[in-house]
Amino acid sequence: MxxxxxxxxxxxxxxxxxxxxxxxxxxxxxxxxxxxxxxxxxxxxxxxxxxxxxxxxxxxxxxxxxxxxNKLIALFALLIKDSDCEWVFIDGTHIKAHQHSSIGHENMQGISKSVAGRATKIHLAVDAHGNPITFILSDGTTHDVKVAPDLIDKDLSDTDILCADKGYDSDALRTHIKQAGCFNNIPRRRNTKSTNNHMDWHLYKTRHLVENAFAKLKHYRAVATRFDKLKQSYENTVALACAYLWLKL
Structure with a gap:
């Protein structure tokens, strides 16, 4: 079975x-x-x-x-009503694009080509239990910090702390998070003069929750490798995978 x-x-x-x-x-x-x-x-x-x-x-x-x-995206939205957003963790992951997903206007469909080949990126936010609450697709060469403001533009009124790795070290993003009404738990890069006195390192250790969420999503072959030509189609596939994780809770 x-x-x-x-x-x-x-x-x-x-x-x-x-x-x-x-x-x-x-x-x-x-x-x-x-x-x-x-x-x-x-x-x-x-x-x-x-x-x-x-x-x-x-x-x-x-x-x-x-x-x-977009009914599968709507399905995902209806299943996450009981999320615990006291802490939110964000990150991104590369997804290899299969040759069958390559079409003429790749950038319009969230696929870009680099030295590693054609790829898409999934930018994901998870709640305090590691369950996905929102995601955004972009092409594989877009930096995570450029997508982060759109990723966290959801309602963060119930969020106390937003946690991410040092790849999200950006003063503009920190300002955006502060305006959203929550505290950032993002470490500074080594080459900056600022200190990390603001960091809650015990909470930062639980950032693996977002990595675990990616690992669960990539159990699904159609998510781990992009076969869909259209961005909308692949977006709904990812939404269905996220919804299925919530359905089993």
């Missing part, structure tokens, strides 16, 4: 949310959702889906309707 087959308790929780998103309750809805999860897990072409999930074209067309209307 595939590991992405939904348990009854998970489906009981998920189905009302899907109906709230105006996803029609067809008789094969559960099989379709499980087919999308299976493809996300193994990263196979849609046409290679096992017969258990129904016709591959049916599953693919359903996924296509959902990602074009």
């Amino acid at each position: 595939p590991r992405t087959i939904l348990k009854d308790e998970h489906w009981t929780r998920l189905k009302p949310i899907l109906l709230e998103l105006n996803i029609y309750d067809k008789g094969n809805l559960r099989n379709t959702v499980e087919g999308v999860l299976y493809r996300m897990r193994v990263g196979c072409p849609w046409r290679d889906l096992p017969e258990h999930f129904g016709k591959p074209n049916t599953v693919y067309k359903a996924y296509q309707r959902w990602f074009r209307s």
Whole structure:
């Protein structure tokens, strides 16, 4: 049995949310959702889906309707209502772009080419328990600190401390965090004259929570390697992976 087959308790929780998103309750809805999860897990072409999930074209067309209307991103947003944002951790990770995802206007689709090849970046924020609360996609050559203001522009009214590594050492970002009403726990680089007296090093040690979240997301083959040509499609795949982590809590 595939590991992405939904348990009854998970489906009981998920189905009302899907109906709230105006996803029609067809008789094969559960099989379709499980087919999308299976493809996300193994990263196979849609046409290679096992017969258990129904016709591959049916599953693919359903996924296509959902990602074009960003329903999977909306699903993720509905599942994170109980997040604990007292502490927030942010970081970014590179994702290799498969040759099948390479198209003419790569930069428009969040893919860029460097000496390491074509890549995309996922910029992720997690709560105090290491659960994903928001993410942004960018091309693989964009520096993390440039995306950070947009990543933390969500409501940080309940956040006391925002923690990140020294790659986010920027006075402009520190000012942005202060204006958002929370304290930054970002270490200074070694070549700066400022001290790290502001640092809570015990809290900084728990920054591995965001690294653990990336590790969990990369269990899904379609997230660990980008096969989707369209940025919107890959964005919804990442959102579904984040939502699936919340669904099992």
